Amino acid sequence: MKVGIIGATGYGGLELIRFLHHHPEVKNIELFTSSDEGAIFSSKFGHLVTIHDTPLQKITIDSLAGLDVLFTSTPSGVTSSLLPPLVGVGPKLIDLSGDYRLKDVGVFEKWYNKQPAPKHIVEQSVYGLTEWNEKNIQSSHFIANPGCYPTAVLLSILPLIKAGLIDPHYLVIDAKSGVSGAGNKLSQTTHYSETNENFSIYKVNEHQHIPEIEQAIELFANVKTKITFNTHLVPMTRGILATTYAPVTEGVSNEQLTECLMETYKEHPFVRIVTSVSLMGTNRVKGSNYCDIFVKVDERTNRATIVSVIDNLVKGAAGQAIQNMNVQFSLPQTLGLDVIPLFI
Amino acid sequence: MKVGIIGATGYGGLELIRFLHHHPEVKNIELFTSSDEGAIFSSKFGHLVTIHDTPLQKITIDSLAGLDVLFTSTPSGVTSSLLPPLVGVGPKLIDLSGDYRLKDVGVFEKWYNKQPAPKHIVEQSVYGLTEWNEKNIQSSHFIANPGCYPTAVLLSILPLIKAGLIDPHYLVIDAKSGVSGAGNKLSQTTHYSETNENFSIYKVNEHQHIPEIEQAIELFANVKTKITFNTHLVPMTRGILATTYAPVTEGVSNEQLTECLMETYKEHPFVRIVTSVSLMGTNRVKGSNYCDIFVKVDERTNRATIVSVIDNLVKGAAGQAIQNMNVQFSLPQTLGLDVIPLFI
Amino acid sequence: MKVGIIGATGYGGLELIRFLHHHPEVKNIELFTSSDEGAIFSSKFGHLVTIHDTPLQKITIDSLAGLDVLFTSTPSGVTSSLLPPLVGVGPKLIDLSGDYRLKDVGVFEKWYNKQPAPKHIVEQSVYGLTEWNEKNIQSSHFIANPGCYPTAVLLSILPLIKAGLIDPHYLVIDAKSGVSGAGNKLSQTTHYSETNENFSIYKVNEHQHIPEIEQAIELFANVKTKITFNTHLVPMTRGILATTYAPVTEGVSNEQLTECLMETYKEHPFVRIVTSVSLMGTNRVKGSNYCDIFVKVDERTNRATIVSVIDNLVKGAAGQAIQNMNVQFSLPQTLGLDVIPLFI
Amino acid sequence: MKVGIIGATGYGGLELIRFLHHHPEVKNIELFTSSDEGAIFSSKFGHLVTIHDTPLQKITIDSLAGLDVLFTSTPSGVTSSLLPPLVGVGPKLIDLSGDYRLKDVGVFEKWYNKQPAPKHIVEQSVYGLTEWNEKNIQSSHFIANPGCYPTAVLLSILPLIKAGLIDPHYLVIDAKSGVSGAGNKLSQTTHYSETNENFSIYKVNEHQHIPEIEQAIELFANVKTKITFNTHLVPMTRGILATTYAPVTEGVSNEQLTECLMETYKEHPFVRIVTSVSLMGTNRVKGSNYCDIFVKVDERTNRATIVSVIDNLVKGAAGQAIQNMNVQFSLPQTLGLDVIPLFI
Numbered sequence A, B, C, D: 001m002k003v004g005i006i007g008a009t010g011y012g013g014l015e016l017i018r019f020l021h022h023h024p025e026v027k028n029i030e031l032f033t034s035s036d037e038g039a040i041f042s043s044k045f046g047h048l049v050t051i052h053d054t055p056l057q058k059i060t061i062d063s064l065a066g067l068d069v070l071f072t073s074t075p076s077g078v079t080s081s082l083l084p085p086l087v088g089v090g091p092k093l094i095d096l097s098g099d100y101r102l103k104d105v106g107v108f109e110k111w112y113n114k115q116p117a118p119k120h121i122v123e124q125s126v127y128g129l130t131e132w133n134e135k136n137i138q139s140s141h142f143i144a145n146p147g148c149y150p151t152a153v154l155l156s157i158l159p160l161i162k163a164g165l166i167d168p169h170y171l172v173i174d175a176k177s178g179v180s181g182a183g184n185k186l187s188q189t190t191h192y193s194e195t196n197e198n199f200s201i202y203k204v205n206e207h208q209h210i211p212e213i214e215q216a217i218e219l220f221a222n223v224k225t226k227i228t229f230n231t232h233l234v235p236m237t238r239g240i241l242a243t244t245y246a247p248v249t250e251g252v253s254n255e256q257l258t259e260c261l262m263e264t265y266k267e268h269p270f271v272r273i274v275t276s277v278s279l280m281g282t283n284r285v286k287g288s289n290y291c292d293i294f295v296k297v298d299e300r301t302n303r304a305t306i307v308s309v310i311d312n313l314v315k316g317a318a319g320q321a322i323q324n325m326n327v328q329f330s331l332p333q334t335l336g337l338d339v340i341p342l343f344i
Helices: A011-020 A061-065 A105-112 A130-138 A148-162 A209-221 A254-265 A314-328 B011-020 B061-065 B105-112 B130-138 B148-162 B209-221 B254-265 B314-328 C011-020 C061-065 C105-112 C130-138 C148-162 C209-221 C254-265 C314-328 D011-020 D061-065 D105-112 D130-138 D148-162 D209-221 D254-265 D314-328
Strands: A002-006 A028-033 A069-072 A092-095 A142-144 A172-178 A200-202 A228-234 A240-247 A271-273 A291-298 A303-310 B002-006 B028-033 B069-072 B092-095 B142-144 B172-178 B200-202 B228-234 B240-247 B271-273 B291-298 B303-310 C002-006 C028-033 C069-072 C092-095 C142-144 C172-178 C200-202 C228-234 C240-247 C271-273 C291-298 C303-310 D002-006 D028-033 D069-072 D092-095 D142-144 D172-178 D200-202 D228-234 D240-247 D271-273 D291-298 D303-310
Touching (some): A130 A209, A142 A314, A148 A172, A200 B240, A254 A271, A303 A314, B092 B314, B130 B209, B142 B314, B148 B172, B148 B240, B148 B303, C011 C028, C028 C061, C069 C314, C092 C314, C130 C209, C142 C314, C148 C228, C148 C291, C200 D240, C209 C228, C228 D303, C240 D200, D002 D011, D028 D061, D130 D209, D142 D314, D148 D228, D148 D291, D148 D314
Parallel strands (some): A092 A142, A172 A228, A271 A291, B002 B069, B069 B092, C172 C228, C271 C291, D002 D069
Antiparallel strands (some): A172 A240, A240 A303, A291 A303, B172 B240, C240 C303, D240 D303
C-alpha cells in the first residue's frame, strides 16, 4: 500500500509515521506539505534521522491521486476545503481533524466558529469510532476520525447507555488531558514554565467535543441528551483520563455494569475492562492503542463512576485512524498497532 | 510566642516551619519527635541548613507544657491517643490530622478504619475552616484543622448552598491533587517513575474526606446531603483543583453566583473570586495561603461548574493552621502568611 | 523607598515583585511598559489578583526621575539604549540584563551579536556579584547584575582559584538549568510537549556567559584563563546546578578546599557550604536567595568536583538584584529576602 | 525460540517483555521468580492486562534448562551466585546486572562492595557492547550486558580514542540520567515529591561504572587511563545524556572527529551521528534502541565536547540485551528492535 500524510509535522502526523513505518502492508509513506516543499523531514525531527530522510512533497491532485489512502492530520478548518475534490474519486480518506465529524453543519459552525465543509460532502463521511461503526467504516471511502475526548468517553459509556443501565439524562463528564492534545502550536498555555506544575481547567462548558459526543450517543445508543462536559490540562505530555458520573438504573448492580462492558468488548482487542482501580492510569496505555475502562457504583448515592484512559495521540488520533484503515482494507484491526504500552 | 511542632519531618510540618520562621509574633520553634531525639533537623533537610540546625526534642508532657501553641501534623491515628492529656490543660492545640474532625466517632471508625479518639475529647475540638468558623476558633483551645480537599471544596460551594442558589442534593465533586498530598511515606504509587507522566484516580467513592465535607455542609449551610466525591492524582508536587457540578436553582444567573461568592468573601483576604477562567490554575496559588474560586453556569443544562484551587500544603494544611493560630491569639489573619504565590 | 520595574512581565520581573512586595523599606512598586500602558497587571497574571491590580505606566524620563531605584529586567539589547540618559542623574539603577556586564564592548558585540552600550556608560557600571564586590556596589549608582550561570559558577570557584588551591587553566564547567532561564518568550525548545521528559544540551561552547565568567575570574582572582563551559536544559522550571572540574594543586586536601569555602563565606548569610552531597539539590534552594556549595577531591585523578546550586530566578536574578539594592542603601543584605527554600 | 526472564518485575525486565513480545523469532516468554511463584504477572502491571496474564514460575534448574536463552535482570549481587551452575550447560545467558562485567573480581569487590562471582566463571563471560564486540558475542554463551552509563559514554568516545584524535588521559565525563535508572526499589531519592523539580548529583567520583568504562577503554582502544566521571539525577523517567570533555590532538579538526564517528558506525543501524546540536536530546531516542552522538571542538580551548544520548532502559539495558541475543543467534541485529523513538 502507498500511504500519504498531510500534516505530518503535527503530533498526530508524527504518530502516524511511528506506526505506519512498521505496518506490514504499507510500502511507501509520502509526506505532503503546503509550505515546506522539498524540506528533509528529519532535519526538523531528530528522532527520524536515518529513518525518514525523504523530502516533503507539494500537495497536488496528481500527487495524491496515486495513493491508496490519505491521512489528513491538520487543524480544524483546513480539510473542509482541501478534501472535497478528492472524495470518492481519489484514495481512501481518513481525516483526523474535526471538519467532518458533525453531520449538522450549523452545529459545526456554532461550536468551531469556522466555515463548515459542504453539506453533501460531510454526509458522505463515516464516523470512525471503530468498535461501534465497523461495518460502515469497512464500506466507506471517507472516514471522519473521532476526537480524542469523545473516543475515551464514548467507549466507556455507550454500552451502559445502550443497555439502559445508567440514566443518560444526567451525565457529568470530567475529562483530563495531557498537553500534547494542544498540538505543537506555540502558546502561553503550553509554554513549559507556565504549564509545568500547574493543573488547570479550560473551555468551561464550551468544548467543541460536546456536540460530537451528543451526536454519537444518539447515533449509537439512540438517545437524545445534553451532557455536562469539562476539560482539564494535566502537566504531562500524553494521556487522557475521563471520569463520567451517572445515576444507575434502579436495581442495577456494579457487576451488571462490568459484565455489560466485558460482553460488549469481548471481541475487541483494544478495549480492556479493568476490575481493580489500582491498575488504572494513563501510563498503563501510554504509547499504545488500548482503551482501559473501569466502573464502580457508589451505593450511598446510587451513582456510577465510569473511568476510561487512552493515549490521546494513539487511540485518540493516529492509532484509531490506522485501525480504521485496517478495517477499510479488510485487514486485521491490530496490524501495525500491536504494541505494548510503555508503562514508564 | 513559643511554638511546638510534632510531626515536623512531614510535608505539613516542613511548611509550618517555613511560615512560622517569618511570623513576627513567634520567638521559638521547637520540634518534637517520638523516635529521633537529639537528631539535628537540618542534617536530614538540606534546605534548612543554617536556618534550623537545632536538635529534635523528646515528647514529654513537661516539654510540651511550656508551649503557647502546639501543632500536631501526624498521620491519622496518632493524636487520638497523644492529645487527650493536653486538651484544656496545656498549650493551645492545632491538630492537622483527621483524628478530631468528625464529631461522630462511629463515622470516623467506619471511614478511617482506626480507633477513634474519646468522644468527650472530640466534642471539645472546633473545626478550623477559618473563613466559616472564626468566632468559635477564637474562643477555642483545640482546633481540628480541615483536610486539604474539604478546604478547597467547602470554600467554593458553601456560599452557594447557604444562599439556596444551587441544589445541594446532586453535588458531583471531581477533585485532583498533586502528589505531596500523599506525604513523605514511600509507596509504589508515589515512586517517581510510576507517578511521573501518569494521571490516575484513587479511592473511588471511598475517600475519608467525604463525611468531613458532608458534616461541614450540615454545620455551616444547615443541609443534610450525600455527595459524590472522587479524587485523582496529578503528576505535580503541589496543588489541588476541585471541580464541582450542581444544578442551578430555577432562574438564578451566573452573575448571582459570582456576586454571592464575592459578597461572602469580601472581608476575607485569602479567598479570591476570579472572573476569567484563564486566570485559574494551581500555579496561581502555589506556595501561598490563597484559595481562588471561579463559577460558570452552563445554559444548555442549567448546571453550574464551580472551580477552586489551593496549595494543598498551605491553605490545605499548614497555612490554614497558622491562620487559625492567628485567630486564636487575636492577631491579624495574614500575619506570617502574607506571601505572594510563586506562579512559576 | 519608591521602586520602579521595567520588564515586570518577564520571570525576573515577577520575582522582583514577589520579594519587593514584602520588603520593609519599599513603599511603592511602580511597573513600567513600552507597549501595554494602562493595562491592569493582574489581568494577565492571576497569581497577583488583589495583590497588584494597578495599571502599567508609560516609560518617560519624568516618570522614572522620581524613583529611588529602578530595576530593568529586559532582554539583552534593550537597556543599552534605554539607560544611558538616566545614569548618574536619575534613580539608582540595577540592570538584570547582560548589556552592561562585559567591560569590553567588542567582546559584548562578539558574544551577544548586538550593538553594545556606549563604552563610557558601560565603564560606570559595577558588576553586582554581591559577596565579591560589596564595597563597589555600596558606592555605585549603577549595577550590572550578574547572569544566572556566572553567579552559580563564580561563587563556587572564586575562593579556590584566589587561594591557589585549584588550577584555573583547566576548568571544565558543566552547567544545567531549569527552563525558566529561557524566559517567557515562546519557542519550540520551551514548548511543553517537547521540553518535558527531555534533557538536552544547547549553545555548545558558545554561551554568552563564558566571557562574563572569564572577566570575573580576572577581576576577583586576578587570573587570565579560558574556560570550557557548556549549558544543558533540565525538564523543570527553576534551578541551576553547576558542576566544575579542576585539577587540585599538589598536596592540597579535600578539607582545605572545604575550609577555604567556609572561611570565605562565614559572614555571608546566603552562601552555604554543604558537607554531605545527599543534602545538595536544586530543590534545597528553590524559591530562595541561597547558593549551596559542595566540593570533593577524587584521589584517583587528583581533580576536584565543585558543585553549586541556586534558584536561577532568585540568587541568579531578582534576589541578588534586591540584595544589591540593600547594599546600595546600606540596609541589611537579607532585608526582604529572608525566605526559606520551598524544598518540595 | 523459548526465552526466560529472571527479574521481570524490574524496569529492565518489563522492557525485555515489551520488545520480546514482538520479536518474530520468539515463541514463548517465561517469567521466573524467587518469591512470587504462581502470581499472575498482569495483576501487578496493568499495562500487560490481556497481553501477559500467565503466572510467574519458580526458578529451578529444570525449568531453566529447557530455555534457548535466559535474561537475568536483577540487582547486583544476585546472579553472581545464581548463574554459575548454568554457565555452558544450560541456555545462552545474558546478564543485565553488573556481576560479570568487571574481569578483575577484586575491582568488583571494591566498587560494588559485594561478594564477586567465581573468577573462572567471570572469565567465561563476554562484554556485550554490541557494536564493539560482535564477533566474541556471536560465539559466546554468556554475555555480560553493559551498564547504561558505560554504553552511552563508550559508544561516543571509543572511536576518537582509538583513532588518537583526543587525549584519553584527561577525560572529564559529566553524565545525567532519568530516574528509571534507579529501578523500582522505593527510596527517598526517588520519592516523587522530592525528585520532581529537583536536579541533583550523586555518588561523586564513586560510581561503580567508572572501572567498567576504564576496562572497556583498555579492551577496545588499548589505552590505560583514569577517568573523571560523575552522575546526576534528572527529573524525568527515561534517558541518559553524557557530556564528555577531552583535549583534541594537535591539528585535528571538528570535521575529522565527526568523520571518524560516521566511518566507525556506518554499518551500525542503532548509532546515529548527529551534525546539528538542535537535533540532540534524550527524547529523540526515547523508547528506542538508538544512540545519537554529537561532537564539537571549542577552538578557544582546543577541547572537544562529545555528547551522546540513549534510552537507559533500551540501548542501556533491555534493547542492547536483545541486540546481543540476535547476534548470538546470527539474526539481524534489528530484529524486534526496529522501533521509532517516541519523541514526545
